[in-house]
Amino acid sequence: MGKRMVVVGGVAGGASAAAKAKRENPELEVVVYEKSPHVSYGACGLPYVLSGEIPSLTKLIARTPEAFRKQGVLVHTRHEVVEIDPESRTLTVFDHGEGRTFQDRYDHLVLATGARPQIPPIPGTEQEGVYTLRTLEDGERLLQALEGAKRAAILGAGYIGLEVAEAFRKRGLEVTLLEAKDRPLPHWDEEVGGLLKEELERHGVEVWTGVKVEAFRGMGRVEAVETSEGVVPADLVLLATGIRPNTGLAQAMGVALGPTGAIATDERMRTNLEGVYAAGDVAESFHRVLKRPYWLPLGDVANKHGRTAGSVIAGKEARFGGVVGTAIFKAFGLAVATTGLPLERALKEGYRAKKVFIQSQDGAHYYPGSAPLWVELVYEEGTGRLLGGAVVAHGHGALRIDTLAALLHREGTLEDLLALDLAYAPPYSPVWDPLLIAAQQAR
Amino acid sequence: MGKRMVVVGGVAGGASAAAKAKRENPELEVVVYEKSPHVSYGACGLPYVLSGEIPSLTKLIARTPEAFRKQGVLVHTRHEVVEIDPESRTLTVFDHGEGRTFQDRYDHLVLATGARPQIPPIPGTEQEGVYTLRTLEDGERLLQALEGAKRAAILGAGYIGLEVAEAFRKRGLEVTLLEAKDRPLPHWDEEVGGLLKEELERHGVEVWTGVKVEAFRGMGRVEAVETSEGVVPADLVLLATGIRPNTGLAQAMGVALGPTGAIATDERMRTNLEGVYAAGDVAESFHRVLKRPYWLPLGDVANKHGRTAGSVIAGKEARFGGVVGTAIFKAFGLAVATTGLPLERALKEGYRAKKVFIQSQDGAHYYPGSAPLWVELVYEEGTGRLLGGAVVAHGHGALRIDTLAALLHREGTLEDLLALDLAYAPPYSPVWDPLLIAAQQAR
Numbered sequence: 001m002g003k004r005m006v007v008v009g010g011v012a013g014g015a016s017a018a019a020k021a022k023r024e025n026p027e028l029e030v031v032v033y034e035k036s037p038h039v040s041y042g043a044c045g046l047p048y049v050l051s052g053e054i055p056s057l058t059k060l061i062a063r064t065p066e067a068f069r070k071q072g073v074l075v076h077t078r079h080e081v082v083e084i085d086p087e088s089r090t091l092t093v094f095d096h097g098e099g100r101t102f103q104d105r106y107d108h109l110v111l112a113t114g115a116r117p118q119i120p121p122i123p124g125t126e127q128e129g130v131y132t133l134r135t136l137e138d139g140e141r142l143l144q145a146l147e148g149a150k151r152a153a154i155l156g157a158g159y160i161g162l163e164v165a166e167a168f169r170k171r172g173l174e175v176t177l178l179e180a181k182d183r184p185l186p187h188w189d190e191e192v193g194g195l196l197k198e199e200l201e202r203h204g205v206e207v208w209t210g211v212k213v214e215a216f217r218g219m220g221r222v223e224a225v226e227t228s229e230g231v232v233p234a235d236l237v238l239l240a241t242g243i244r245p246n247t248g249l250a251q252a253m254g255v256a257l258g259p260t261g262a263i264a265t266d267e268r269m270r271t272n273l274e275g276v277y278a279a280g281d282v283a284e285s286f287h288r289v290l291k292r293p294y295w296l297p298l299g300d301v302a303n304k305h306g307r308t309a310g311s312v313i314a315g316k317e318a319r320f321g322g323v324v325g326t327a328i329f330k331a332f333g334l335a336v337a338t339t340g341l342p343l344e345r346a347l348k349e350g351y352r353a354k355k356v357f358i359q360s361q362d363g364a365h366y367y368p369g370s371a372p373l374w375v376e377l378v379y380e381e382g383t384g385r386l387l388g389g390a391v392v393a394h395g396h397g398a399l400r401i402d403t404l405a406a407l408l409h410r411e412g413t414l415e416d417l418l419a420l421d422l423a424y425a426p427p428y429s430p431v432w433d434p435l436l437i438a439a440q441q442a443r
Numbered sequence: 444m445g446k447r448m449v450v451v452g453g454v455a456g457g458a459s460a461a462a463k464a465k466r467e468n469p470e471l472e473v474v475v476y477e478k479s480p481h482v483s484y485g486a487c488g489l490p491y492v493l494s495g496e497i498p499s500l501t502k503l504i505a506r507t508p509e510a511f512r513k514q515g516v517l518v519h520t521r522h523e524v525v526e527i528d529p530e531s532r533t534l535t536v537f538d539h540g541e542g543r544t545f546q547d548r549y550d551h552l553v554l555a556t557g558a559r560p561q562i563p564p565i566p567g568t569e570q571e572g573v574y575t576l577r578t579l580e581d582g583e584r585l586l587q588a589l590e591g592a593k594r595a596a597i598l599g600a601g602y603i604g605l606e607v608a609e610a611f612r613k614r615g616l617e618v619t620l621l622e623a624k625d626r627p628l629p630h631w632d633e634e635v636g637g638l639l640k641e642e643l644e645r646h647g648v649e650v651w652t653g654v655k656v657e658a659f660r661g662m663g664r665v666e667a668v669e670t671s672e673g674v675v676p677a678d679l680v681l682l683a684t685g686i687r688p689n690t691g692l693a694q695a696m697g698v699a700l701g702p703t704g705a706i707a708t709d710e711r712m713r714t715n716l717e718g719v720y721a722a723g724d725v726a727e728s729f730h731r732v733l734k735r736p737y738w739l740p741l742g743d744v745a746n747k748h749g750r751t752a753g754s755v756i757a758g759k760e761a762r763f764g765g766v767v768g769t770a771i772f773k774a775f776g777l778a779v780a781t782t783g784l785p786l787e788r789a790l791k792e793g794y795r796a797k798k799v800f801i802q803s804q805d806g807a808h809y810y811p812g813s814a815p816l817w818v819e820l821v822y823e824e825g826t827g828r829l830l831g832g833a834v835v836a837h838g839h840g841a842l843r844i845d846t847l848a849a850l851l852h853r854e855g856t857l858e859d860l861l862a863l864d865l866a867y868a869p870p871y872s873p874v875w876d877p878l879l880i881a882a883q884q885a886r
């Protein structure tokens with residue numbers, strides 16, 4: 001009989017780990033416990049269901065429990081793992097459907113418990129009309145709430161807040177975006193935030209920055225948001241002020257967390273406990289620029305974690321390559337992509353860092369329809385070592401960020417970038433690629 | 444008084460060299476001789492003027508002779524350099540405007556004489572109605588010929604032939620594309636050619652492959668093309684069967700050519716003769732995969748050559764980083780990008796090469812409007828070293844080729860590619876980037 005692999009959490013990292021392990025080693029018994037009713041879905045697609053662009057939440061599901069079953073992976077939804085004993089390698093599971101508790105055992109365990117929204121300590125968040133967006137069930141609740149809603153307030157101008165602002169506008173709502181820092185996307189440098197603010201306002205989003213939210217007014221149902229800058233009437237509020245890893249179960253069983261507060265793993269996704277792996281938003285990654293653990297809770301990273309853990313458990317050689325912090329998102333007409341460190345962060349980390357920020361185009365100057373495109377490069381003075389960068393474009397041209405990410409991966413320099421043979425044709429690039437223009441200016 | 448820099452040819456490489464040298468060292472006397480009436484234009488944009496998308500040829504001009512003059516660079520158009528004596532560092536120049544010949548001298552010389560169409564040895568090419576497309580003047584002639592033209596035949600399904608096929612269709616012509624090899628883009632592997640053939644036919648281009656053109660029929664004005672597969676009526680013929688470097692002047696003065704037949708240079712764009720540089724389509728580049736000289740006559744390479752030569756002449760440290768053979772072009776709805784070696788070529792070069800070719804999408808499976816995207820990877824068996832690849836997409840998503848190009852630059856492997864932290868969001872990529880999907884399949 002094969003060994004038994006138990007996966008706790010089946011959304012991205014967990015689903016990947018289970019599928020990969022079973023595929024690589026069919027002898028394995030693979031069981032997934034997921035406390036929600038859904039597994040294997042693309043949570044990153046939730047804003048596009050809210051906007052109406054994707055007609056139904058079920059479109060986001062990559063693989064149903066039935067599909068897993070056909071592959072030989074047993075998936076139990078609405079099953080919450082409540083305790084794990086690493087000594088005896090046993091789990092206590094609560095079945096929300098049947099209301100019963102039972103025990104299971106594992107040879108290999110994957111912790112893929114994900115992350116949860118951070119609820120700000122502001123009076124009134126318990127009221128109806130105040131939502132978060134993380135799971136498919138959150139999406140269902142918000143979709144219902146959108147019926148009849150007219151005025152929305154969004155707290156937090158990070159990825160989720162920005163994507164949902166667009167979705168709400170597409171649904172015809174009045175939207176006020178409330179950000180405590182002085183710009184949208186505050187973890188990145190100000191030029192990108194400035195472009196975002198313009199784009200949001202061009203599409204009718206009220207952007208309030210540097211604002212402190214003091215309370216949610218209402219009598220059990222939210223009516224307005226009280227802030228340091230005035231009152232925002234709202235019948236719908238989204239809290240998008242960050243997330244935290246769900247590490248409770250891991251900590252209780254003695255799994256060590258890393259400096260970021262997420263689970264520490266090695267490049268095979270192993271934790272400090274024998275036979276116990278972690279994958280997805282609950283786990284750290286190694287950051288190849290910072291050279292230390294980093295928490296990058298994104299869907300593609302989760303999938304890679306899971307695939308790596310699954311391969312290793314199946315007895316294959318596999319290592320997760322780490323991250324450099326690459327991300328991209330859409331805000332109305334803009335594609336905003338970043339990688340590595342923004343200047344502010346690089347300086348805080350002690351680098352003698354500088355940046356350039358240039359405006360170019362996504363096609364030749366004479367090509368009709370060429371749209372503006374911006375590039376930021378962050379680099380170390382003297383050595384020219386690249387530390388980070390951003391590309392803002394009107395579509396897939398922002399994927400130039402991947403070229404920067406490839407350079408960051410190996411500690412590339414401005415000179416390395418300038419030496420690259422990049423693709424040129426009038427519909428797709430100026431004769432000097434915007435990355436090269438930026439590097440020339442930096443040099 | 445400053446040293447005198449003379450540039451022979453002012454389109455891309457020459458114009459870049461002149462502008463860069465003067466900017467870096469204003470003491471230099473910089474003179475450009477260009478035998479045509481135009482300098483500093485984007486010849487890559489010619490197809491889009493023919494199609495009518497760009498309203499006029501003058502839009503392609505980046506910098507007029509007057510603009511150069513204001514910068515302190517003296518540009519003489521319709522001036523042909525007919526002889527150069529490297530001993531005395533003198534040039535003989537023929538002024539086509541005045542019909543006179545005169546002498547000039549140089550301290551630094553840049554040969555940027557470009558390339559010319561290769562005319563196939565087929566009877567009847569001398570007739571009216573038979574054209575090539577290389578210069579702005581070629582563009583003028585073709586634009587005039589398009590008035591009243593109904594049926595076009597294009598010889599050669601390389602970049603130019605394919606781009607012009609689209610332009611002619613947009614002008615409402617019937618178009619027959621005649622290719623001697625068995626597929627469009629025959630220098631690349633067959634899958635890409637197959638996609639191109641479908642796309643061309645979907646847009647009404649007749650594609651004849653494996654066809655031998657025997658004669659151009661007509662009484663001084665072309666009427667039809669006789670081929671091994673039948674007769675193609677045509678009142679307009681474009682010869683797009685390749686180009687050759689204009690090395691006559693260089694050879695006559697003793698400048699050494701390289702193995703490709705273009706001028707040999709070092710990474711500072713110096714030729715074998717003291718004080719003599721070469722830049723643009725007349726010059727070779729070092730190919731970083733093949734590790735030997737390679738001829739890549741493309742606009743972006745020409746600009747880099749010129750900029751490097753100009754910097755070096757101005758006394759600055761500059762090196763051209765070489766090429767890996769990256770190119771992109773548009774064929775109707777497809778963006779076709781390639782880099783490095785196709786499998787066929789890699790095998791001929793003696794590599795134990797293999798390839799994968801996958802179909803994916805340019806967005807998440809659930810994202811509305813996600814379009815098909817294809818990736819080919821060519822790699823060395825055993826080591827996994829990347830040798831080349833292609834990305835075919837419906838727009839800027841094909842710029843993923845740049846990420847491959849960055850890896851080729853440093854002899855990256857499949858494992859290196861798999862370790863990259865690439866950008867993911869539903870509008871721009873599946874959760875597994877198509878490059879990663881291809882690399883997984885290859886591994």
